[in-house]
Amino acid sequence: MKLSGAISFRPKLWSTFGQYSLSRFKDDLVAGIVVGIVALPLAIAFAIASGVSPTIGLVTAIIGGFIVSAFGGNSVQIGGPTGAFIVIVYGIIGQFGLEGLAVATLMAGLILILMGLFHLGTVIKFIPYPIVVGFTAGIALTIFSTQMNDFFGLGLKDLPGEFIPKWGVYFRNFDKIDWVTLAVGLVSLLIIILAPKVSKKLPGALLAILIVTPVVYFCGIPVETIGARFGSLPTDIPVPHGFTLDMATINMLLPSAFTIAILGAIESLLSATVADGVTGSRTDSNTELIGQGLANVVVPLFGGIPVTGAIARTMTNITNGGRTPVAGIIHALVLLAIFLLLMPLINLVPMACLAAVLIVVSYNMSGWRTVRGIFKNPKSDVSVLIVTFLLTVIFDLTIAIEIGLLLAIVLFLRRVMENTEIKVYSNQLDTAEGTDLSTHEMLDVAQGVEVYEIDGPFFFGVATKFDELMRNSMAQKPRVRIIRMRKVPFIDSTGLHNLEILVRSSQADGIHVVLSGVRPEVRSALHNSAIDSLVGADHICSHITQAVEMANSIASKK
Numbered sequence: 001m002k003l004s005g006a007i008s009f010r011p012k013l014w015s016t017f018g019q020y021s022l023s024r025f026k027d028d029l030v031a032g033i034v035v036g037i038v039a040l041p042l043a044i045a046f047a048i049a050s051g052v053s054p055t056i057g058l059v060t061a062i063i064g065g066f067i068v069s070a071f072g073g074n075s076v077q078i079g080g081p082t083g084a085f086i087v088i089v090y091g092i093i094g095q096f097g098l099e100g101l102a103v104a105t106l107m108a109g110l111i112l113i114l115m116g117l118f119h120l121g122t123v124i125k126f127i128p129y130p131i132v133v134g135f136t137a138g139i140a141l142t143i144f145s146t147q148m149n150d151f152f153g154l155g156l157k158d159l160p161g162e163f164i165p166k167w168g169v170y171f172r173n174f175d176k177i178d179w180v181t182l183a184v185g186l187v188s189l190l191i192i193i194l195a196p197k198v199s200k201k202l203p204g205a206l207l208a209i210l211i212v213t214p215v216v217y218f219c220g221i222p223v224e225t226i227g228a229r230f231g232s233l234p235t236d237i238p239v240p241h242g243f244t245l246d247m248a249t250i251n252m253l254l255p256s257a258f259t260i261a262i263l264g265a266i267e268s269l270l271s272a273t274v275a276d277g278v279t280g281s282r283t284d285s286n287t288e289l290i291g292q293g294l295a296n297v298v299v300p301l302f303g304g305i306p307v308t309g310a311i312a313r314t315m316t317n318i319t320n321g322g323r324t325p326v327a328g329i330i331h332a333l334v335l336l337a338i339f340l341l342l343m344p345l346i347n348l349v350p351m352a353c354l355a356a357v358l359i360v361v362s363y364n365m366s367g368w369r370t371v372r373g374i375f376k377n378p379k380s381d382v383s384v385l386i387v388t389f390l391l392t393v394i395f396d397l398t399i400a401i402e403i404g405l406l407l408a409i410v411l412f413l414r415r416v417m418e419n420t421e422i423k424v425y426s427n428q429l430d431t432a433e434g435t436d437l438s439t440h441e442m443l444d445v446a447q448g449v450e451v452y453e454i455d456g457p458f459f460f461g462v463a464t465k466f467d468e469l470m471r472n473s474m475a476q477k478p479r480v481r482i483i484r485m486r487k488v489p490f491i492d493s494t495g496l497h498n499l500e501i502l503v504r505s506s507q508a509d510g511i512h513v514v515l516s517g518v519r520p521e522v523r524s525a526l527h528n529s530a531i532d533s534l535v536g537a538d539h540i541c542s543h544i545t546q547a548v549e550m551a552n553s554i555a556s557k558k
């Protein structure tokens with residue numbers, strides 16, 4: 001990962017046309033049409049679950065999907081609204097309104113662009129897997145809980161946004177179940193579940209809508225529909241509009257924007273990684289982040305919600321023959337045609353049918369098999385997963401990611417400290433100990449000489465551990481202290497500070513400090529902090545044999 005260098009922005013679309021052909025266009029055309037049809041019910045369902053109208057979901061899928069394909073770094077990535085954003089979007093709208101969501105999304109887009117420009121495309125590698133699994137499972141449970149009202153036809157208004165109070169309201173009102181609505185939801189759910197068993201290429205969500213909607217309409221079944229809830233949906237792309245930006249708003253929305261950006265980066269790069277594994281292509285992750293950022297900067301100007309790469313739609317694109325960004329652009333154009341021509345028909349879709357779609361989405365998101373597998377891992381991983389999951393469900397995603405990352409870092413540092421050894425030698429030292437060398441050379445360590453070997457990174461936690469060890473040995477003051485650093489890959493500012501204090505206090509007591517086996521990168525840090533000149537260039541040895549000889553010589557003179 002490099003934080004500097006030339007800007008890496010090479011959209012896959014730009015390199016596609018040099019080798020493009022008519023046969024490739026035919027494959028992309030078929031894939032684009034299929035993905036557009038599959039994306040239709042998902043865009044509508046995700047929008048409604050997020051607390052906005054179906055129109056906004058479709059506008060997001062059209063504009064965001066087009067920009068991700070045109071400017072992204074993956075050949076087959078399909079962008080649009082996803083289930084992962086439902087929780088955060090719903091929370092932002094409830095607290096700051098639609099304008100607050102637009103500001104947060106735009107800020108998140110700028111963060112993503114900066115991440116790409118600063119070559120942070122590998123950021124996904126630094127997000128612990130239990131955190132990803134934990135908040136994904138938490139989002140899945142939250143999505144599931146939001147659909148109970150529509151699936152059972154409870155007709156509840158002004159439901160609490162929090163998980164526990166919401167279920168409290170549900171349990172107090174389950175006697176109000178509308179059995180006709182529940183029947184429509186169950187039939188829709190059954191169609192979605194059975195469709196893949198007939199054919200993997202059958203889009204269950206769309207099939208359920210195409211079967212259930214006409215039956216409900218022509219039979220006059222009394223259930224709530226999209227049109228009944230949202231009124232007649234517009235058939236025009238919204239005109240771009242601005243919004244007010246001030247420091248107070250930015251400060252309030254920055255945590256939410258950061259969460260959207262991190263979530264967008266994780267989702268899009270995970271989707272790209274999965275796609276690369278299937279197609280054998282290679283994603284330019286920095287370009288992908290910039291493309292995702294551009295989409296999230298433009299979409300809120302049209303009233304849209306956050307955009308990211310969608311794994312399910314991307315895999316649908318691949319399985320239907322899509323291999324270039326042209327398929328993603330065609331998918332956006334198909335959605336645009338539906339938006340302009342068929343919106344009156346979308347008004348007829350039953351809300352219970354969309355609830356069934358999202359229940360299946362939440363089940364697929366839950367990753368319960370993965371969760372079960374992580375429970376066999378070390379307790380630290382299990383702790384991170386459980387904490388992230390509970391915080392996502394009970395509080396919100398922003399808190400879950402922040403505390404989950406903090407907990408993961410603390411547990412990681414503790415594990416590193418536990419695995420970093422500080423050994424003390426006197427009398428004799430085996431130069432081959434801890435290596436694969438078969439030749440063992442025993443060095444005699446003179447009386448008054450102590451050897452301390454640090455095995456691992458010398459960062460703040462280990463520096464404190466080393467400092468405590470040195471203080472405990474202060475009662476028997478040696479004449480020379482050798483600090484063997486052959487296995488120290490890096491040293492941080494705390495390690496440098498503690499080392500400087502050790503050298504100064506030792507010299508004040510007339511004790512020589514000799515450093516051995518210092519690696520070039522550590523030597524550079526010592527030089528920048530002037531510790532090498534404090535110790536003395538002649539007291540920094542390249543090998544332990546040389547260091548022991550010098551120390552023995554100093555001890556004998558004393």
